Amino acid sequence: MAPLPSAPTAPRSDEDAADAPPYDRRRAWLVTAMIVAFMVINFADKAVLGLAAVPIMDELRISNSTYGLVSSSFSLLFSLSGLVVGFLSSRISSRTLLFVMTLTWAVAQLPVLIVAAVPTLIAGRVLLGAAEGPAASMSMHALYKWFPAHRRGVPSALQIGGAALGTLVSAPVLTWLITDHGWRSAYAALAVVSAAWALVWWCVGHDGPFDHARPSGTGKQPPGTTHLPYRKLLLSGTVLGSISSAFGAAWALSLSHVWLPSYLRTELGMAPGTSATVISAVSAFSLVLLLTVSPLMDALKARGVSSRWSSGATQGFAVCLAGCAMAVFPFVDAAVPRLLLIGLAFGTVAVAIPLHYMTAAEVVPTAQRGALFGIVAATGTLPGLVAPYLTGRLIDGADTAASGYTTAFLIAAVVMVLAGLLAVTAIRPERDARRLGLGQEPHRALADSAR
Secondary structure: OOOOOOOOOOOOOOOHHHHHOOOOOOHHHHHHHHHHHHHHHHHHHHHHHHHHHHHHHHHHHHOOHHHHHHHHHHHOOOOHHHHHHHOOOOOOHHHHHHHHHHHHHHHHOOOOOOOOOEEEHHHHHHHHHHHOOHHHHHHHHHOOOOHHHHHHHHHHHHHHHHHHHHHHHHHHHHHHHHHHHHHHHHHHHHHHHHHHHHHHHHOOOOOOOOOOOOOOOOOOOOOOOOOHHHHHOOOHHHHHHHHHHHHHHHHOOOOHOOOOHHHHOOOOOOOOHHHHHHHHHHHHHHHHHHHHHHHHHHHHHHOOOHHHHHHHHHHHHHHHOOOOOOOHHHHOHHHHHHHHHHHHHHHHHHHHHHHHHOOOOHHEEEHHHHHHHHHHEEEEEEEHHHHHHHHHHHHHHHOOOHHHHHHHHHHHHHHHHHHHHHHHOOOOOOHHHHOOOOOOOHHHHHHHHHH
């Protein structure tokens, strides 16, 4: 695919050609496959508590509010760890970071297997949240090290597609384990799978060549070594808009993981298998969107469409559309239209996840990308700390559970529409890159990597 033609590039010298890092296609796609599997496990870990919500609440005799508190505890250290690890990513290899994360996921499943109680549920979810907080941003950062900028659209979509695939695959498999072998069996299975992935990754996962350009030997500063104050980066409209779209998407995703399975079973009267099928269908819809939209963004950019419209406006409109569907479906009684609206409300937001990383990456020097991704992830995923517990309180405090769910979905809709509109308005990567003095650097890097 051609480099982005939105700005002219200087002729490339033989000296620059020698400095360009090599693109190892086979190794890059092997790492991509491992990271997709990483994201599958990541989202299976997130989904297990929601899929097991009804039997856990029945066995432990806990209220909706307590279950919401357990679910929100996952995010207690999620954002903080994402922030801290983001800054450490410039000093610690992605290979080591992802290895340690996944081993911790395995350990986090163990407390509830030893003693099934609210404190052990919370302890496991807090530890899991701390280990998964940097997962999406650091795996994307690791992925970007293997691909030049103009080739990142499809790998980015596959990385986030692993999240949708994780729910698509885990919903029926974990539901089968929970129904036929007890909910503890699902936790045990995830512990084994996480540990196995970590061992394979240690053997095949290495950092790629597109982290920092090699020195040229001429005394010139290579592309990607610019360092800017984080205050300037974080106050740029593109970064703020990217955080906003992530925030709106995360509100819907947190409800999807925690409360949608319970809503389908208790309010819509679905059997466990039927509920799992609906959740898998929503995830399949997300996966189709991810595999369609991100390559389309690359194609639009190759034809000269600015990032503001190709990836910025797209993510904002996706969150707005999902918010509108979220506001409508609780009032629809017909089964098929209601399920279609549920698919739009919880599936469409997946589009925003790879795109908000892509837009943020365009206005940050390469050396600071991991840290900025950590900041974006830390702030953009804060709804996971608020939305699950708030929803549980609303359900317990309402006259009926149905009215509590409706109120929670309406609040989510307002948040999502406002977040989407802010993203559409604020994300302007080309303008912000020029203002930050990065206008030539990204285009030169793109030209070098494409040749």
